[in-house]
Amino acid sequence: MQHMGSKLNLKTNEIHLWFAFPDEIRDPNLLSEYKKLLTPEEGKKQQRFYFEKHRHQYLVTRALVRTTLSRYTGIPVSDLRFDRNKYGRPELVVVPKDFPIRFNLSHTDGLIACAVVLNQDIGVDVEDMTRREISLETADRFFSKTEVRDLHQVLESKKRDRFFEYWTLKESYIKARGMGLSLPLEQFSFHLSENESLRISFDPRLSDDPDRWRFWLLKPTGRHKAAVAICGENRGAYELTIRKAVPLSAAEDFPCAIVKHSDI
Ligand SMILES: CC(C)(COP(=O)(O)OP(=O)(O)OC[C@H]1O[C@@H](n2cnc3c(N)ncnc32)[C@H](O)[C@@H]1OP(=O)(O)O)[C@@H](O)C(=O)NCCC(=O)NCCS
Incomplete structure (x- = not known):
């Protein structure tokens, strides 16, 4: 067995968020070790990406998720x-009975995230704010009426930030639900105040309960936004720990600004 690093622990009220920065991971020896971690199917899939940056991102993502889950389990x-549900969400097929770990992944240019928790639905989304042009038409298409209204009245200088705050939060929710875009995006709304708090509300048609959910909105770098969603019966406080990893090589705490979060 390859050396994966020391065993990691996770308590019921803890969420661990792991970031990897693919542009910083270029050591050819390390990359060839990552290739050995891919299954034959993953190896073929990796080769099918047209651009090198996507092959690289895929490789580092697989290395991050596999080494991280191995260290916990x-x-x-x-x-x-791994198996995927009918909407594409990957899960571990077998987890230790006394350690029912769940995870979710997200990747964008320059940043990969893997969030883990015990026994609860979790979603994570990261976005590179420089990758996509924002427009009010896009917002109209993806956001709820309240969110669009808020976006219209936000100062021009803050629009891009606000757009990606809604985007990552909405993605984190649909990813925690595991159903992707089959969930109607206009049937739930985030409410972002000027201070640090945020909350979600649901259209009755979605029949979900805001009290089940906790969200964190993060700014990992100047160009990236990230959001984490957790759905738990554990209604108490959760502790979010953010770390940076170079799979098979290094891990350290990552000082990351938490822009907003749900009230406990
Ligand atoms: C597929 C989807 C779940 C996420 O897509 P995305 O934001 O483009 O991509 P991300 O990098 O954040 O997430 C992809 C990862 O999520 C995981 N994933 C895939 N389907 C999932 C699902 N149904 N639920 C949870 N996680 C899922 C996978 O691990 C996937 O990575 P992998 O294929 O390398 O294993 C879905 O939400 C989608 O198609 N989004 C498109 C973007 C969009 O239009 N969003 C509206 C914004 S409000």
Whole structure:
């Protein structure tokens, strides 16, 4: 078994968010170790990406998720098996009974995230704010009426930030639900105040309960936004720990600004 780093622990009220920065991971020896972690199917999929940056992002993502989950579960990397639900969400096929770990992944130019928690639905989204042109037409298409209204009245200089705040939060929710875009995006709304708090509300048609949810909105770098969503019966406080990893090599705490979060 390859050396994956020391065993990691996770308590019921903890969420661990791991970031990897693919542009900083260029050591050819390390990359060839990552290739050995891919299954034959993953190796083929990696080769099918047209651009090198996407092949690289895919490789680092697989290395991050496999080494991270191996460190928490004690299952050797090559024994980890994944399955996807009908909407594409990957899950571990077998998890230790006494350690029911769940995870979610997100990747964008320059940033990969893997969020883990015990026994609860979790969603994470990261976006590179320089990658997409924002427009009010896009907002009309993806956001709820309240969100669009808010976006219209936000200062021009703050529009891009606000747009990606809604975007990542909405993605984090649909990813935690595991149903992707089959969930109607206009049937739930985020409410972002000028201070640090945020909340979600649901159209009755979605029949979900805001009290089940906690969200964090983060600014990992000047150009990236990230959001984490967690749905738990554990209604108490959660502790979010953010770390940066170079799979098979290094891990350290990552000082990341939490822009907003749900009230406890
Ligand atoms: C697929 C989707 C779940 C996320 O897509 P995305 O934001 O483009 O991509 P991300 O990098 O954040 O997430 C992709 C990862 O999420 C995971 N994922 C895939 N389907 C998922 C699902 N139904 N639920 C949760 N996670 C899912 C996978 O791990 C996937 O990475 P992998 O294929 O390398 O394993 C879905 O939300 C989508 O198609 N979004 C398109 C973007 C959009 O229009 N968003 C509206 C914004 S409000």
